[in-house]
Amino acid sequence: MQGSGRRRSLAWVGVAAAAIVLMGCTTPRGPAPVEDRTPVSGSAGTPSASGLPTTDASGKPLPGIENLGKPGYYAVRPGDTVRRIAVDTGQHWRDIVRWNNLDNPDRIEVGQVLRVVPPVAGAPAAVPPAVAGAPATAVPPSGSASAPAATPPVASATPPATKPAGSSPAAGTDEDLGWIWPAQGALIAGFDDAKNKGLDIAGRAGDPVLAAADGRVVYAGAGLRGYGNLIILKHNNTFLTAYAHNQTLLVKEDQAVQKGQKIAEMGSSDADRVKLHFEIRRQGKPVDPSRYLPARP
Template sequence: MNRIRFFVLTAVISAVLVGCSSAPRVLAPVEDRMGAGRTPVNGSTVSEAGKVLPGAENAGKPGYYTVQRGDTLMRIGLDNGQAWRDLARWNNLSNPDVIEVGQVLRVAPPGAAVEASGVVVRPVTVGGETSGKPAPVAPPATAAVADEGLGFIWPSNGSLIGGFDESKNKGLDISGKAGDAVMASADGQVVYAGAGLRGYGNLIILKHNNTFLTAYAHNQKLLVKEDQKVRKGEKIAEMGSTDADRVKLHFEVRRQGKPVDPAKFLPAR
């Protein structure tokens, strides 16, 4: 009897092992939640589960952006010269902390004409009437780009310790002591105040018009709140070393969301 039981048990174990080795392993779908960028892996407008993602019909069109792995709404806004709150509103995002790879977002104001290059254009107004002919919001790129009358000023009195480099440093680094005043470089509105963008520490982003944003990073203390309007020269933060190797202010000027050399807009010292 014991010998019969042994052979039966052996046969059962063998059948189980054969079944395990031949059957494919099926994994449940995985959602990669990364802060404000929930991201499946394929990067297309269709999720791993085969679901057509929001905005798929606009993929590739000027004024729209297809979400990539690791994106956040704030990063997308900064790179396109828009406030993250505006992006959330234009795209009817009930939860701005949840976006998906392959989802297509509007990054230009509704109704705005956008060139194939991604530059937002607006109608030319003559004598209060609209001519219907679009004109670029931003002037052509030259060595000395007009600041559209904003009259940028230096945001700190410290010494320049790091210049603009398109690939390595997207702004200027200015030295100082912890607590030194950080000032608004031009009149504007606070579109972000917080520490949600990796590498920037305590950060303030000001929107000055439809062309220009400025960013102020590594502060030890923020003195303004989102949606608050500020004046040129107003103290908006205190210099610090958050997410940095020393006390400094990292200052960026973004034109249509693209980093440009702030020194081209600031008065000579």
């Protein structure tokens, strides 16, 4: 019995020794590479207070970084495209390309700061008064102390949203567009600020989709995930409308359209059924379309 116990003890010693050898093989010999990548001051990828980089790979400041945090400017985030930024800010993507002198709209860098409101000589929305006499595309000097702290963007120079829901907009304002329903089907989903940024209208494949007001096509394509074949119309400096999940698009970018004009055919692209998803965006933010559309009989 003593010999058997001694053999078992030797066996456990062997197992323990093997475990120690294995641990020695798997224990890192130094810090993981990621721990050596902390940026130093002035290096590529140095983050700003927002967590976005402020320099490119060579350490050069990113385009427009001097305007970071100023009203009327937007810092590019991961996954952004010029078209997506244009939709979110209520602008035409080609205007953003022009205002920022972008050579290639498909190549923007995370952390790059873009102008997203029109530059207006003499009354800039996001530029200090010191450069009021400069050309419209001039970029203000960094840190100018003369910039008003609460100067609103140009797009916000429209009447404030103070009218009660369901009331008629004042004639002669950007609110007065004479909206019509973009489709005649049954309403299957209403506006929900958290879940549904517009209205969902039922129909059959090929049913007409109409422009809800006079405007200009600022987007026509399938490049925005979740919307399928999408049309976006710009009506004025305040309002955009979006028409998603179409089967066929009948208009092109930059084309002027009239209220009631057939702009698409209803479909189910990037959707679980045939429907029109319709949004109204006021100064880039989704609002309840039922506040603006006429009551149905």
